[in-house]
Amino acid sequence: MSAFLIDGKAAARQLRERLAQDVSAFAKRHGRAPGLAVILVGTDPASEVYVRNKVLQTEEVGMHSFEYRLPADTPEERLLAQIDTLNRDDRVDGILVQLPLPAGIDVTRVIERIDPAKDVDGFTIANAGRLATGLDALVPCTPTGVMFLLRNLHPTLVGMNALVIGASNIVGKPMARLLLQERCTVTIAHSKTVDLEARCRQADILVVATGVPQMIPGDWVKPGATVIDVGISRIKQENGTTKLVGDVHFESAVERAGAITPVPGGVGPMTIACLLANTLSAAQRRTEVQSHL
Template sequence: MSTTLSSPSSDHASLIDGKAFATGLRETIREDVRVFHDKHHVTPGLAVILVGNDPASEVYVRNKAIQTHHAGMRSFMHMLPETTTEAELLTLIKRLNTDPEIHGILVQLPLPAGLDARTVTNAILPEKDVDGLGEINAGRLASGKPGLIPCTPLGCLMLLRHELGDMKGKHAVVIGCSNLVGKPLALLLLEEGCTVSVAHIHTRNPKELAQQADILVVATGVQGLVKGDWIKPDATVIDVGITRITLDNGKTRLAGDVVFDEAVRTAGRITPVPGGVGPMTIACLLKNTLTAAQLLVTGQAE
């Protein structure tokens, strides 16, 4: 969903309204959950595990619970102390793997020191790995086989499909190659028929590469990395980064990896921060939970 910026100038990009798109997606999921329950008498259940008391993670986990309930699903929260051992955490995951009321399992990252995220993530059954971060789901994605897709890349893809439709032949440049966003999104864009380039910390001239992009995705966590002159005229820009910065007056605001005020004068479409990619992540977590329930109950996504 795009909206034109309020400025009367014609040299401004259209905003990609991820918040509005996510709201519509959540309502669609809510209806799909109702239909699924009426047909199979099963309510999708999402278990979220939080280890420690990181304030940002606690807020995020509470938001997930609220949205899960709003979608008509069941939420199972497991708040574990900072002192939880890896063995204790793995025991909980093993129990949730075999619980028929649990269709999706998510371990909130980052984990406290002493807990290995890779070991913990891979302990979740692939069919319940609604974050899509386990190595089996990652392998399925790389092989072009069905699996649960990481939520943020899935959200980016849904926005791009809505804005651009057929993306075959477009040059997509992804800046950032994390397992969480950059790598899976590059694979998804390849499946869409894009020519994909990936820039990372060792890329010698990322600006020159970015200037070639019809689709530019930035997911580095480096606030203000991409300036307006990095962007090809009329390109579609997806800004995944989000950083809280302090202003001169002492107040704070959220900012992305792209210098929005510059980029908006060159791009054709752009996601704002906040209100762009962020709302899509939880919406896609709900989508993955419903998909997981469908697969576990019927053997196929409905």
């Protein structure tokens, strides 16, 4: 029997519809719409597509979109100066610097230059630390989107065994912390994990974010488990064409899982929707702080 396919496109559309209503209410109350600024350095084709989608969806929910395109040879100091300008701009509630950045630019220095109150990617040390200690924070968008899908699927996550494969600061670590907040029993695995297969077979929730195409075969999946595939890679097939795949071997996993995200159409659409949700949250927090000054 095939698994239930988790429709990330439908869930993202549902979230955007709710956000559009909330953005309209915010604008009526405060006389302005929230604003999201996106900085793109260079002309990476995948980044171009992501930025275009972000701009379109930002405007779709009624937010202001500010787009800044810089050439690939932009000096790091020029990029930092642009961030400083946006930090001071009251029209801007969220700042996103599209990754990856060209070689020679210190990514950590760039991220840390963003005002944590406008860090809608949730990448700054301030927001990561607040999440780690259980305080209110702007949380990275992909793990937030995964939690939205899981809560839609399960009445409660309490007590479930969750395995997160991948320990990045962008997905793996914040994902584990969010699952802990839901009182799951959480394990983080990585490339050096011993007997990964056995750990997968024990997981009620399996979140895979390694960037390695089809790394997890279907027979490693616990029957009835919920499988969240964060990865997306383009691979070449025997006939010379290419196709997008995730980090889980979908065709075999779909026969064992209880529910699974397809690639594409699973986690990806949720990431941008949650970026917009973070922007609205940042606007609401900033307005509240300003009202007390």
